[in-house]
Amino acid sequence: MSDAPTAASVPGPISAEERDELRRHGILLTSVQELYNWGRSHSVWPLNFGLACCAIEMIAASMAKFDIARFGSEVFRPSPRQADLIIVSGTVTKKMAPHVVRLWNQMPEPKYCIAMGACAISGGPFKQGYNVLKGIDRYIPVDIYIPGCPPRPEALLHGLVELQEKIRQQPLRGPDAPRHLRSDLPCDATVPELGATDIEPPFSPDVWKPPTLVRPDKA
Amino acid sequence: METPEALRDRLLARFPGASIELVPNGSPSAQVSFRIGPAALREVACFLRDDAELALDQCSNVTGLDVPDREVVETVKESQPGAPGGPPVVTERKQTRLQPGHLEVVYHLYSVARRQGPVILRARTGNRTDAVTLPSLTPVWRSCEFQEREVFDLFGVVFEGHPDLRRILMWDAFVGHPMRKDYVEPDDYEWEPTPHGDVLAKARRHYPSAAAPGAVQPSP
Numbered sequence: 001m002s003d004a005p006t007a008a009s010v011p012g013p014i015s016a017e018e019r020d021e022l023r024r025h026g027i028l029l030t031s032v033q034e035l036y037n038w039g040r041s042h043s044v045w046p047l048n049f050g051l052a053c054c055a056i057e058m059i060a061a062s063m064a065k066f067d068i069a070r071f072g073s074e075v076f077r078p079s080p081r082q083a084d085l086i087i088v089s090g091t092v093t094k095k096m097a098p099h100v101v102r103l104w105n106q107m108p109e110p111k112y113c114i115a116m117g118a119c120a121i122s123g124g125p126f127k128q129g130y131n132v133l134k135g136i137d138r139y140i141p142v143d144i145y146i147p148g149c150p151p152r153p154e155a156l157l158h159g160l161v162e163l164q165e166k167i168r169q170q171p172l173r174g175p176d177a178p179r180h181l182r183s184d185l186p187c188d189a190t191v192p193e194l195g196a197t198d199i200e201p202p203f204s205p206d207v208w209k210p211p212t213l214v215r216p217d218k219a
Numbered sequence: 220m221e222t223p224e225a226l227r228d229r230l231l232a233r234f235p236g237a238s239i240e241l242v243p244n245g246s247p248s249a250q251v252s253f254r255i256g257p258a259a260l261r262e263v264a265c266f267l268r269d270d271a272e273l274a275l276d277q278c279s280n281v282t283g284l285d286v287p288d289r290e291v292v293e294t295v296k297e298s299q300p301g302a303p304g305g306p307p308v309v310t311e312r313k314q315t316r317l318q319p320g321h322l323e324v325v326y327h328l329y330s331v332a333r334r335q336g337p338v339i340l341r342a343r344t345g346n347r348t349d350a351v352t353l354p355s356l357t358p359v360w361r362s363c364e365f366q367e368r369e370v371f372d373l374f375g376v377v378f379e380g381h382p383d384l385r386r387i388l389m390w391d392a393f394v395g396h397p398m399r400k401d402y403v404e405p406d407d408y409e410w411e412p413t414p415h416g417d418v419l420a421k422a423r424r425h426y427p428s429a430a431a432p433g434a435v436q437p438s439p
Contacts, residue, residue, distance in 0.1 A: 127411060128417075128421065131397070196394040197404075
């Protein structure tokens, strides 16, 4: 483990160079954390869920030409109970937002979220309209943002590789441990209600804070 | 297909009491339409569908229009007898008149059997507030169902005889009809780097010092 005792009699953890040297000689040294995260990062099952034109690119990424199966994510699950990753692929209208958040709440931990495309990130071209959510990160903690309108399948694959890298870097203990190994973090996102003109609350304060205005002349 | 004038005359001969007028179109397409009084709309639609020569069996599009109340300034010329033997004195007077608004529904009809069309029907409501009922054409063409729901949702036209008149795009608890000209959307403007047009007006309202682009930046 990474936090092994380092008494004077015990040699310190070996360096990455030394480990690579051993690996060349056929000796594999690893840790539970590394092995666990390696396994998790290569079987990220996305939710079979699309919202708009970004979903077409997501579908293209799953087909033979771009082949998301190369990264272990080909098993698109139709049920949120079996999914590890929600790819919010497209415009989230205010009418759809409660359902997206409910899908997120139905997914078991460990779970990750990719906001794909300008609309899912910020509302995109519809940001100042009356019927589109200004970014899914108001309700769901987003791990990876993929800009584009829509992003190409390569961009989605790059986002997935970045997510795998993030999973591999997660320590299993301590304050940076993932949610599923901790009991002090809330797992449920706030599901908004459909109000008379807008969804309420307009954002979940647990995961998102409105940007504050900074005046350069009064900084 | 017969000319629009011939079709109008045929409709008037078939429905003598109905209000049927030809709406000219000055654009290059010159796609004229028929404005039908709401009382006869359903009968005219049935006739257009069942007529052997027209056979308009498909309603491909239903859309709405909102024409708000507006003040019209008119110049009225008044002539009064001038001096005896001389020309009459003509005085011009400007008067404003309130032209009441209305909602309008437009149907685009085609014939798949005869490969012709479109024939465009229009129908007006009495006003924009309390007399907003029009007969539904869903019993005539089933394809109108969702599109009339959309017109109901976004414009607030109530279709009488519609089998399932509910909102279709906005949620059920939503208040207002967003495509009306006087719809005031919720003021939830958020800073964005390059506002323009209406969004720029909103940006100035929220960030008065943002008159110069780039003057304010929100912190991440």
